[in-house]
Amino acid sequence: MDLLLTARGGDGQSGSSESELAVGPEVDAAGDLSAGLARSRGGFMARIRGILRSGPSDADWEAVEELLISGDVGGGLAMEVVERARARKDAPSAEAAVRAELTARLLPxxxxxxxxxxxxxxxxxxxxxxxxxxxxxxTIGKLAHLYRVEGSSVLLAAADTFRAAAIDQLRIWSDRTASQFVSHAPGADPAAVIYDALDAAVARHCDVVIADTAGRLHTKSNLMDELAKMRRVIDKRLPGAEPEVLFVLDATTGQNGLSQARVFNETVGLTGIVLTKLDSTAKGGIVFAIEDSLRVPVRFVGVGEKLGDLLPFEPEAFVGALFG
Ligand SMILES: Nc1nc2c(ncn2[C@@H]2O[C@H](COP(=O)(O)OP(=O)(O)OP(=O)(O)O)[C@@H](O)[C@H]2O)c(=O)[nH]1
Ligand SMILES: [Mg+2]
Structure with missing residues (x-):
């Protein structure tokens, strides 16, 4: 990779510690969707395929519905998929019918x-x-990698000011991806970090700003208010910006993730979802449940811990990899 840039990292509050970086982002092979979905494919999906191949009876269709639920597709959706697949006249096989119905449940x-x-x-x-x-x-490190390799300039904003270690963690990703970096001291107002990061990004003609925020339970209303403030600050500094508000959901969380997502959606208006740790779960069906319940698109899936392990979400490729 022959990307070169001059990055001015440093502390947005003091304006100090400018560093010259004459390095490109680390290059890392793109992750493998098929490998990332191996547990789900070999788990509930393998059993579903086994049942469907033998010309399913009524009891078999019921078993398929149960298996879809066990894979985190969700009860209502599993019932709908099975009902519609059974009614389908155009599909060459029961497996093709389920596959088509699952794909149809995903947003385009x-x-x-x-x-x-x-x-x-x-x-x-x-x-x-x-x-x-x-x-x-x-995920922010992986996103920065993606956009840097495309040749975009990226600025990372350390708006998780809750722990000093969180700021350092993001700084390491900014170094690895040769992205610019804006942080304040631990404990600072995260909205102020975002404001300064946007200022810096405008001044330096950056293409993409990605802001990290502290993890928070959706039940803590003060922390959710803090998030709403960050969202408002973006509108204030860049009117009409229409930021991408990405909700990062751990695929291993199961159906609990849906209630988390709903509260975040009400507070900040989610525009996209990243489903992480798909490689660590046999319940990849959560993708269908989250899109169906929120009507917010899954933008990316995380399939490992390396820089390249974030893949754009493509519905047909995803369902294809689930069926194998
Ligand atoms: N296997 C796997 N691990 C992942 C993936 N994405 C993140 N992780 C791991 O999950 C753990 C937590 O990741 P962080 O990025 O620190 O999570 P966070 O949401 O920023 O955490 P807080 O800031 O504490 O809320 C780390 O060990 C990551 O390596 C993924 O797609 N697959
Ligand atoms: Mg973090």
Whole structure:
């Protein structure tokens, strides 16, 4: 990779510690969707395929519904998929019918989606939110990698000011991806970090700003209010920006993730979802449940801990990898 840039990292509050970086982002192979879905494919999906191949009886269809539920597809949706698959006359096989119905439950993919600036010459803004430990900061590193390799300039905003270690963790990702970095001292107002990061990004003509936020439980209203304030600050500094508000959901959380997502959606208006740790779960069916319950698109899936392990979500490729 021959990308070169001059990054001015440093502390947005003091304006100090400018560092010259003459390095490109680390290059990392793209992750493998099929490998990432191996547990789900070999788990509930393998059993579903086994049943469907033998010309399913009524009892078999019931078993398929139960298996879909066990894979986190959700009760209502599993029933709908089975009912519609059974009624389908056009499919060459029961497996093809279920596959088509599952694909039809997903929102249409936006091939090549990328965040857009609200106004020409301004940066596109991504605000990354979610409960504790879902993979927000790691996802930001992976996103930065993706956009840097494409040749975009990226600025990471350390608006998780809750722990000093969180700021350091993001700084390491900014170094690895040769992204710019704005932080304040631990304990500072996260909304102020975002304001300064947007200022810096405009001044430095950055293409994309990605803001990290502290993990928070959706039940803590003061912390949810803090998030709403961050969202408002973006509108204030960049009117019309229409930031991408990405909710990072840990796929291993199961159906609890849906109630988390709903509260975050009410507070900050989610525009996209990243489903992480798909490699660690046999319940990849949560993808169908989350899109169905929120009507917010899954933008990316996380399939591992390496920089390249974030893949754009393509509905047909996803269902294809589930069936194998
Ligand atoms: N296997 C796997 N692990 C992941 C994935 N994404 C993140 N992780 C791991 O999940 C753990 C938590 O990741 P973080 O990025 O620190 O999570 P966070 O949401 O920023 O956490 P807080 O800031 O504490 O709320 C780390 O060990 C990551 O390596 C993924 O797609 N697959
Ligand atoms: Mg974090």
């Amino acid at each position: 993919g936006e091939h090549g989606w990328r965040p857009q600036p609200g106004n020409p010459g301004e940066p596109a803004v991504i605000l990354v939110v979610g409960v504790n430990g879902t993979g927000k900061t790691t």
